[in-house]
Amino acid sequence: MSELQLSQAQLLEAYRLMKTIRVFEERAMTEKMGGNVPGGTHLYAGEEASAVGVCMHLGPADQISSTHRGHGHSIAKGCDVDGMMAEIMGKGTGICGGKGGSQHIADLSKGMLGANGIVGAGSPIVCGAALSAQILGKQDVAVAFIGDGAFNQGTTAESLNLASIWKLPAIFVVEDNGFGEATSSAFVQAGEIVERAASFKIPAMKVDGVDFFAVYQAAGEAVSRARAGGGPSVIHTVVPRYFGHYAGDPDNYRTAEEKAAMRKDRDCLKRFRARVDETSLLDAAALDQIDADVEAAIASAADKGRAAPPPALESLTTDVYIRYV
Amino acid sequence: MSELQLSQAQLLEAYRLMKTIRVFEERAMTEKMGGNVPGGTHLYAGEEASAVGVCMHLGPADQISSTHRGHGHSIAKGCDVDGMMAEIMGKGTGICGGKGGSQHIADLSKGMLGANGIVGAGSPIVCGAALSAQILGKQDVAVAFIGDGAFNQGTTAESLNLASIWKLPAIFVVEDNGFGEATSSAFVQAGEIVERAASFKIPAMKVDGVDFFAVYQAAGEAVSRARAGGGPSVIHTVVPRYFGHYAGDPDNYRTAEEKAAMRKDRDCLKRFRARVDETSLLDAAALDQIDADVEAAIASAADKGRAAPPPALESLTTDVYIRYV
Amino acid sequence: MPQKTFRQAINEALHQEMKRDDRVIVMGEDVAGGSGASGDKDAWGGAFGCTKGLLGAFGPARVRDTPITESAFIGAAGGAALTGLRPVAEIMYVDFVGVCLDQIMNQIAKFRYMFGGTASTPVVIRASYGAGRGGGSQHSQSLYPIFTHIPGLKVVVPSSPYDAKGLLAQAIRDDDPVVFLESKMLYNTTGEVPDGAYTIPFGEANIVREGGDVLLVAIGRMVGVAEEAAKTLETEGISCCVLDPRTPSPLDEDTILEKTEEIGRVVIVDESYPRCGLAADISSLIAERAFPSLKAPIRKVTPPHSPVPYAPVLERAFVPTPDRVVEAVRAVAKG
């Protein structure tokens, strides 16, 4: 009964984060369609429980690295939604000053080492963050969120090997939405994720990624093991991807029925509500209030983002180096 | 009783190839120490049964790719020893005109796609050769020889995945001499090779790489499966490395006892002789004759190599392109 | 002649060459799209739609959606090229070459040389390049200087639909490895493209516009930028010749030098990073071999030495504009 490990405040926080991600993504879609997001953006809607179930175990000294589909991880790790929204709109008030965009959202003060436009690039970086914790004698952990597509990339195997032999406090969360872009994972992936992980002598668990509590439970084990010096873990979360690969993808490779069924049956927010209701842990009114607050916060983020000024032209050539003669 | 699958002529051929590799490598060492080999060279002595046990199943239309430690694979696949010796001496008569050197010996007419100076680079190339066979509707197979160190490289995992999902007629022979340069594989490799291979849904076998017959048997299964459209295999051969990592390596990371024991107890030539003797398949005189022939052939290759002229200066800039305006 | 988009031109070349030669195969991520899924097959036809229709015409053995493992499939393309196929492999964005450069730089490019001239590796590696779509630092680079640097590769950067088709056909028929880079800002541009197959030889520059006062050298998307600048300058009485080398490697040195000797003033416009970039390369050629005819410094118009920014205002300031070219030409014309 993993829900019992959580205080009411934590449960509310988990719901608030998942809801924030959902609404942020829906809003990002709207803004993209409205022409307010200049670059490409990949939406995390549907996968919220994976990010939040993991990040509820982490503090700001713990590190994560993310993917091209990074909004959810960023929000779960505490990044400011105003800054994020302004960033994807390419504004000077963005969390990266408008220089990064959706695929490079980062906040090092929050232990968020960056979304990443290169599939599979995060895992080595996370090995390094875990190495820092290990060498500096800290209890911190580092988490790489990667997709099922990224799981095949050579960097993943190399990182699993490195994390295993060095017993790094690293956790690899493989978010399996069944697709790498328009190609199904069944078509391009040999074998099972947990078996591949196990072959590196890394404990691996497969969980239902729309079940916040299942993710939370698995991540709790992994994080405890890592903090205790027990080395890396792999968590395979099975998740739906509500939107197409990117905002604007016709998503014609999935049937309308499949997409409708997914939204109906595989919704982590509904699941969460049902569970806390069934176990009388939270009452609906509190959750409704969160819904309203989140809607307002995201609408405000979007308003502020749209109104914000673009970056100053001089910033084009700053931040390339700290100092370059 | 895999020895019974082989004709006498085949047995003699297997022995001749192994002996040729051994003597070639010993001679390469001597020539290197004598200053006749300008570049670095990595010797295959001790590992002969692995190359020969596999290549005895292959014809010239089958393809192999090799490693930095490529002399053995080249000889097993039929490359000319005169040309090889001249190549490592940097002569114009070399198998690559003296432009390649030890790490780039190749003979495409023999299905030898090249030694390779980049650890892990051969496996993708072999996937391509296997793809050619598959698409062109041939029964040919392609074999990647890789080291235990190369097994960790990301290219290996990617290639195993690709070979598995595309059911390529590809075989990955992982030659485990316990070391990547001066670092033991135990120190840098998580888990077991066959388990990692199996996690990609590839049949994998571990065999004693000084036992020619064991290798031959395993390779036979793998090659038959590949020719029959059954997809890839992994063969893990456990082999000794007689010399240091490269000719000239002080090899101080192994104790004298370890090295002496290895040469004494782990010798594929002695093993082969004992086996054919015990089973009365060949008589010693025939093998002695091969020994003498091989010694003479390699001595002659070295003499010719030393005497050969260097490449013509004009060849510096030829062969960069077939045609470059 | 029929008008077609750059994307259609690429697509047509692929169709025609696959039809012409069974050994031509196409591979890459989502070159069909929809593989293994419940909905449409050939759902994308490539991230930019360039390979659309190939799956239906040539089937899944020759049109292959790959896993996201560029080292494996680019390397496989090289290995397949060594053994009888003529693969056209796609790296969606050239920026991703960092995960598979070894197979291009140390394998494919060098087989022939290392093996003493016995190998041929007829592979084409296609990729999109360039800024302008808000791709950010990892999806907007113009990395052709890296490929141009590497002996053994041919490098092609077409600037028009006509060139795209003819150069791609040539790339596929060429027996050497070719890196073929497509500006993502050009895919929707249109131009005259014959229906039939044709090839354009490598190493032959195209004089896009004649003019006698200043020579503008530009490639890919920058050809249009140079032309636009040339139009503006014409109204000021400065006549510009616009030269498009089309293939950074082999480079048509002769035409560049001849035109320099004729005109004496040169501005090079390029979208790649400035340091060790293509503009520097061409400038140094001229400074060494056409020096006596130079009447003014060779000016380069390039991005700054910085990654590509995301925000539109910054991205627009990053990429050379007609305005910046006009300014450089004015300075040179006076000098």
Place this chain on the structure above:
Amino acid sequence: MPQKTFRQAINEALHQEMKRDDRVIVMGEDVAGGSGASGDKDAWGGAFGCTKGLLGAFGPARVRDTPITESAFIGAAGGAALTGLRPVAEIMYVDFVGVCLDQIMNQIAKFRYMFGGTASTPVVIRASYGAGRGGGSQHSQSLYPIFTHIPGLKVVVPSSPYDAKGLLAQAIRDDDPVVFLESKMLYNTTGEVPDGAYTIPFGEANIVREGGDVLLVAIGRMVGVAEEAAKTLETEGISCCVLDPRTPSPLDEDTILEKTEEIGRVVIVDESYPRCGLAADISSLIAERAFPSLKAPIRKVTPPHSPVPYAPVLERAFVPTPDRVVEAVRAVAKG
């Protein structure tokens, strides 16, 4: 001052900087050697012996033999640098960068920019470079133009033991990512090297030799080649200034331009491939910004556009020699 080899200079800098700052760690293949084996520990101290003794002095947590997985450990070096360490990671031969370029080009080099200036990535990537030891096409390249091309990286190519020590100390203390390339032909060369720690700032060229007739620009191993040529030329009455930029990025443009303006004749000697190489880069700088003072074409002495061959006669013909420099200088001095 004590005489030391280039190798010792590198080794001393590593010892001193690791002692000075606990956050400095060293990682790479066989940087110790012998890990997990029956015999000597610290058996190699790196393939070229540069990291010898570090294991004993600083222990296995800070001196790490890695698996042969450059993407993982170079990426880890970047991630560690983002989170409090100051890694010095070794790629044995720079040629191997093809298997891990993404982590250098798209991650380490760009973190700061993409993240709006909030990140610092104090990592040093050391590698050997260059031809001359019969390494063949995949172990002999001088790929610094690729790194110089990439904004966000600093690139260092020392030419003497003194510079190697001071520049490496600077690289380790520098808060930006640095690619530090060591000519494998220089490891055994000797020169004066102070025992104490010192740094040499980046972006400051070194005038290795004064002279008034021709300016020779050269880096790394080519500095010695240029000096040798200069000695020969002196006997002919041609006096050469030899300028070593030391760091291709940042490049000391000012000194190069000043010296050009003073002397008016320039020969650039470089070991990297010619196309989009460093010689072209420097030539184009001069052709744009010091044109009026040029009295002759800017000559480049580089290898041909070909991979590095194995055979000694070919390899010697590949690498620029003093003879070729002398010839180029004579041509320029006349011109």
